[in-house]
Amino acid sequence: MRTLIHALKAIADPNRLRILLALRDRSLCVCQMVALLELAPSTVSKHLAVLDHAGFIQAQKEGRWIFYRRVGREAPVEVRRLTALMDRLASASLQTAKDQKRLAKLLQSKREDLCGRYYASKAATVSSL
């Protein structure tokens, strides 16, 4: 019951659900998800921690980046079932379609172009001194 409630709370937030759905067919690094959701990196990081603790996703460090991907068969039943259900239910949503489209575009551009954009204002300020 604790696991179940934990899992339900984790996906009962629109942005976290969007993350889970975005990770359906691929793993993504944090900065890619920041670009997708258009939220502060710290916010996305916290969302990822919630999904992680609930057992939905897991991190994998690759150099400077941290990629997150869905947990496979090792995940608790509750998580596996809920993930499958979300895939079915949310695929009909407009938001999901938008995100998938946007993701496809983001994945075409190089990560060097992608990441760092959300520090652009700060970098610009510094370099202009």
Added chain:
Amino acid sequence: MRTLIHALKAIADPNRLRILLALRDRSLCVCQMVALLELAPSTVSKHLAVLDHAGFIQAQKEGRWIFYRRVGREAPVEVRRLTALMDRLASASLQTAKDQKRLAKLLQSKREDLCGRYYASKAATVSSL
């Protein structure tokens, strides 16, 4: 997506999930659920409103009592699927077993004995004057 998030939030609370599961095989009046959950009537009422607005349950007035039961095929897909999944997932939980046992006992006693118990302290105070 809105419907889905709404539904997820509704059942992502242990007491509301307990209510939904208690309504699996029967309809219950509010005072019966108050007895089951051992929460203040106002609290239970609020939980019921949340489940109602999310589309999981519906009210039916019968004289002095208001019975709640699960919504049937009219319920949105999200709600139907989630309800079915909760039935499967939560049936393994200790809390659910406890509740079902307790419910069986509560349903044996007459409702007149059951309801009013949680006003007992107040009634006792008044009658002792």
Added chain:
DNA sequence: GTAATATTTCGATATATGGCGAATTATCGA
């Protein structure tokens, strides 16, 4: 080694949530 980048942690804030008791509404029974 220093600067830039990627991510997390920390601290703050605003809002949402779950709980209660008191007051309100509606219905039943004597």
Added chain:
DNA sequence: TCGATAATTCGCCATATATCGAAATATTAC
């Protein structure tokens, strides 16, 4: 009609949550 009962609504409080920006940590690049 009046008192008791069932349920909801309202007002309050404590805690949880979502968000941000700043600071800390780690890694790569020059």
